[in-house]
Amino acid sequence: MAEGTNYLTETRGLKSWLFTVDHKRIGVMYFWSIMTALFLGGVFAMLVRIELLTPRQTIMSAETYNRMFTLHGAVMVFLVLIPSIAATLGNFVLPLMLGAKDVAFPRLNLASYWIYVAGALFGLYSMIAGGIETGWTFYTPYSTSAGGGVTPMVLAAFILGFSSIFTGINFIATIHKLRAPGLTWFKMPLFVWGMYATSIIQVLATPILGITLILLLMERMFQIGIFDARLGGDPLLFQHFFWFYSHPVVYIMILPGMAIMSEVIPVFSRKTIFGYKAIAFSSIAIAVVGFFVWGHHMFVSGQSPLAGAIFSFLTFLVAIPSAIKVFNWLATMYKGSISLEAPMLYAISFLLLFAIGGLTGLFLGSIATDVHLHDTYFVVAHFHFVMFGGTVIAFLAGIHYWWPKMFGRMYSEKWARVSAVLVFVGFNLTFIPQFIMGSRGMPRRYYNYLPQFQPMHVASTIGSWVLGLGFLIMAGYLFASLRKPYDAPSNPWGGATLEWETASPPITHNFETTPAVTHGPYDYAALRSDA
Amino acid sequence: MNWLRSLLLPAQGSAYASEYDTLFLFITLLSAFFFLLIAATAGWFVWRYRRAREQAPTSMVTQSLALELTWTLIPLAIVMGIFFWSLNQYVGASVAPGDAMEIQVTAKKWLWAFEYQNGTRTVNEVHIPVGKPVKFVMSSEDVIHSFFVPSMRLKQDVLPNRYTELWFTPTTTGMHTLLCAEYCGRSHSDMLGKIWVDDDATFQKWLEEGDESTRTMPLKELGKMLYESRGCSTCHSIDGTRGDGPSLRNVFAHDIKLADGKTVIADANYIRESILEPQAKIVLGYEPIMPTFQGLLREREILALIEFIRSLN
Ligand SMILES: [Cu+2]
Ligand SMILES: [Cu+2]
Numbered sequence: 130m131a132e133g134t135n136y137l138t139e140t141r142g143l144k145s146w147l148f149t150v151d152h153k154r155i156g157v158m159y160f161w162s163i164m165t166a167l168f169l170g171g172v173f174a175m176l177v178r179i180e181l182l183t184p185r186q187t188i189m190s191a192e193t194y195n196r197m198f199t200l201h202g203a204v205m206v207f208l209v210l211i212p213s214i215a216a217t218l219g220n221f222v223l224p225l226m227l228g229a230k231d232v233a234f235p236r237l238n239l240a241s242y243w244i245y246v247a248g249a250l251f252g253l254y255s256m257i258a259g260g261i262e263t264g265w266t267f268y269t270p271y272s273t274s275a276g277g278g279v280t281p282m283v284l285a286a287f288i289l290g291f292s293s294i295f296t297g298i299n300f301i302a303t304i305h306k307l308r309a310p311g312l313t314w315f316k317m318p319l320f321v322w323g324m325y326a327t328s329i330i331q332v333l334a335t336p337i338l339g340i341t342l343i344l345l346l347m348e349r350m351f352q353i354g355i356f357d358a359r360l361g362g363d364p365l366l367f368q369h370f371f372w373f374y375s376h377p378v379v380y381i382m383i384l385p386g387m388a389i390m391s392e393v394i395p396v397f398s399r400k401t402i403f404g405y406k407a408i409a410f411s412s413i414a415i416a417v418v419g420f421f422v423w424g425h426h427m428f429v430s431g432q433s434p435l436a437g438a439i440f441s442f443l444t445f446l447v448a449i450p451s452a453i454k455v456f457n458w459l460a461t462m463y464k465g466s467i468s469l470e471a472p473m474l475y476a477i478s479f480l481l482l483f484a485i486g487g488l489t490g491l492f493l494g495s496i497a498t499d500v501h502l503h504d505t506y507f508v509v510a511h512f513h514f515v516m517f518g519g520t521v522i523a524f525l526a527g528i529h530y531w532w533p534k535m536f537g538r539m540y541s542e543k544w545a546r547v548s549a550v551l552v553f554v555g556f557n558l559t560f561i562p563q564f565i566m567g568s569r570g571m572p573r574r575y576y577n578y579l580p581q582f583q584p585m586h587v588a589s590t591i592g593s594w595v596l597g598l599g600f601l602i603m604a605g606y607l608f609a610s611l612r613k614p615y616d617a618p619s620n621p622w623g624g625a626t627l628e629w630e631t632a633s634p635p636i637t638h639n640f641e642t643t644p645a646v647t648h649g650p651y652d653y654a655a656l657r658s659d660a
Numbered sequence: 661m662n663w664l665r666s667l668l669l670p671a672q673g674s675a676y677a678s679e680y681d682t683l684f685l686f687i688t689l690l691s692a693f694f695f696l697l698i699a700a701t702a703g704w705f706v707w708r709y710r711r712a713r714e715q716a717p718t719s720m721v722t723q724s725l726a727l728e729l730t731w732t733l734i735p736l737a738i739v740m741g742i743f744f745w746s747l748n749q750y751v752g753a754s755v756a757p758g759d760a761m762e763i764q765v766t767a768k769k770w771l772w773a774f775e776y777q778n779g780t781r782t783v784n785e786v787h788i789p790v791g792k793p794v795k796f797v798m799s800s801e802d803v804i805h806s807f808f809v810p811s812m813r814l815k816q817d818v819l820p821n822r823y824t825e826l827w828f829t830p831t832t833t834g835m836h837t838l839l840c841a842e843y844c845g846r847s848h849s850d851m852l853g854k855i856w857v858d859d860d861a862t863f864q865k866w867l868e869e870g871d872e873s874t875r876t877m878p879l880k881e882l883g884k885m886l887y888e889s890r891g892c893s894t895c896h897s898i899d900g901t902r903g904d905g906p907s908l909r910n911v912f913a914h915d916i917k918l919a920d921g922k923t924v925i926a927d928a929n930y931i932r933e934s935i936l937e938p939q940a941k942i943v944l945g946y947e948p949i950m951p952t953f954q955g956l957l958r959e960r961e962i963l964a965l966i967e968f969i970r971s972l973n
Contacts, residue, residue, distance in 0.1 A: 271803040358821030400718040430817045431824045445739040456731040462705040464719035484698045488691035495746035501813040504841040570810025572841045575849035
């Protein structure tokens with residue numbers, strides 16, 4: 130329990146937050162900003178689901194519907210999923226795990242936050258600047274001819290890219306340079322390995338998106354003739370550029386989720402992670418091979434069948450490292466001492482949902498089966514299982530796991546379990562019907578639909594309400610915990626990584642003295658004999 | 661397995677569809693097996709190794725090369741199996757037989773136009789003979805669309821700057837739904853078509869003489885049907901509300917203000933011109949986005965539309 134000051138109380142006032150260079154405060158600011166974006170994106174999603182209760186108009190016009198799903202996608206991808214884990218938990222925990230005082234470039238870190246806010250505001254501005262209805266994928270030539278909101282939204286994504294690159298650079302430098310004495314590469318917690326792999330992709334892939342978006346803007350403003358067929362451009366070129374970034378971005382989103390799993394499962398099983406090196410290297414393998422599979426989004430786009438075959442092959446290859454991780458996590462639980470507090474409940478949810486997400490990926494990586502399923506609800510369900518069932522659920526696991534460290538308070542375990550179960554049930558009810566609709570031939574981004582699909586749409590919409598309720602409850606007990614006095618012990622779960630060796634919440638400089646690394650990150654036996 | 665097939669997949673319209681379903685169901689069962697394996701293992705461990713007391717000792721095993729190899733190589737072998745099966749199916753179905761009947765398809769916001777080799781043209785509806793391969797040669801006039809026929813398990817994007825192809829050999833007569841699968845704007849979800857698979861004799865008769873309904877249905881009714889099936893309804897309402905185009909209610913015999921400042925009376929000739937040469941006179945306050953229906957409607961069909969619009973007063 131914290132006596133004296135901590136990073137939350139050392140200085141006060143809005144300015145002390147807005148101009149802080151403390152990685153923990155920046156992580157917390159990111160946290161609230163991203164939660165706000167998640168709330169907005171969630172509201173857009175609920176509206177979309179309500180509209181789909183009936184096959185024709187329910188509550189909004191076709192234009193509004195198209196704008197809603199575009200905003201939902203853009204907000205969730207660019208403002209929530211990409212920065213979520215890395216910018217909040219990564220920022221907060223990474224230096225602590227390394228026994229460092231801060232990240233390598235604290236000012237750059239603050240800059241990345243401000244750029245994030247600027248990008249977010251641009252994105253929201255597109256709503257009033259004529260609206261955007263291109264879908265978050267901005268496919269040409271639709272996006273080169275569509276209305277006014279496209280320009281600010283594309284600029285927003287461009288700006289947000291820099292925020293992401295800055296975070297990546299910062300983490301790479303921090304991991305190389307600021308490890309505590311004795312913390313060798315293979316003694317680093319796997320969370321750090323995951324962040325390292327993520328950062329590499331952020332730094333290498335994001336510039337491609339930047340270039341693509343600039344070309345798109347030039348096409349819109351000066352008709353340079355690169356993507357628009359009427360001007361002699363090639364619309365498929367845009368898709369290649371776009372997915373060359375946007376497939377790796379899937380790994381920017383999921384690798385941090387996997388990184389959290391590799392912390393939570395051992396701690397709540399009280400057992401050393403199984404296959405440390407296999408997990409660490411599989412992250413790197415995913416980061417590398419992930420750059421060469423983008424064409425699996427384009428099997429029916431008109432790209433050559435040979436290209437399709439190669440992309441299909443590589444896609445199957447990149448599936449293997451993810452499978453390896455799942456088996457290693459399971460093996461970690463074998464003969465452990467397992468307790469099911471909220472973080473572990475989320476970790477188990479992750480295992481099940483991510484397994485479905487991964488296995489349904491087999492249908493889409495396989496070129497013949499993808500032809501029928503492409504651009505249907507099957508794909509929508511698949512990527513929600515990976516992005517929500519994977520990234521968001523892992524994010525929730527991480528929030529519940531590090532909440533005591535971040536804010537110094539314990540939340541209500543009882544309500545946390547209720548909400549975890551509601552989120553799990555609601556999520557499945559929302560998206561399992563979408564698999565069935567999709568394989569039966571219901572295309573995505575449809576405002577009207579054939580009446581035969583209505584029962585499944587209704588089930589899906591009801592699921593979204595259960596999911597929404599789960600989140601409301603979560604907001605309730607998390608806020609409630611903040612009104613209590615500090616009551617979290619420094620190591621509530623019995624973790625062996627360095628962040629649990631300092632107070633909850635930590636002091637501004639993290640550790641009273643630079644910690645000495647005396648045991649491995651998953652060495653719970655050593656922890657026991659210490660005590 | 662038939663119940664699973666009919667739960668997850670639409671009706672089969674070709675031999676390819678049934679091959680497709682076999683692969684689809686194989687992956688489904690395989691996935692179900694692995695999911696149950698993972699779920700059951702997780703469930704069993706959670707129950708079997710639940711924490712009974714705080715200091716319970718745990719196993720010290722931290723790695724096993726044999727295990728890592730097992731769960732790397734077995735999945736690898738399985739996915740490579742799927743890869744080759746799928747590739748084989750895809751390649752086998754990628755090139756149309758030389759004797760396939762060719763139909764040109766033009767996609768535009770938000771309709772499908774078809775042209776047969778004998779010059780017959782249709783919109784949003786296409787007739788093909790059963791048991792014979794047909795090849796659709798497609799291009800778009802504006803953005804990207806995607807030609808999706810669920811019962812054939814086939815889909816192909818339609819692009820503005822190149823021709824793409826899709827072919828199949830239908831094996832069951834009746835109506836097959838055609839959908840647009842690539843998001844293309846406001847009426848994307850209304851960009852539907854009907855593919856009628858006829859027996860040979862019916863098809864030949866249709867190709868020579870056109871639709872039964874086109875010849876015999878009363879004009880007003882035919883006009884109403886065409887208004888829906890030829891895509892007029894995606895831009896024009898009949899109840900007075902404004903869409904991408906003006907409502908067709910109270911147009912006939914009324915004064916129309918044009919973009920160039922002139923005013924015309926909407927008589928039968930004006931309506932005909934609006935349909936065949938929409939860019940000739942642009943209504944004030946609207947974009948010149950209406951596609952031409954020149955060659956896409958038979959004489960009697962144009963008359964029917966005029967009659968229908970007249971009836972909306
Ligand atoms: Cu991808
Ligand atoms: Cu479309």
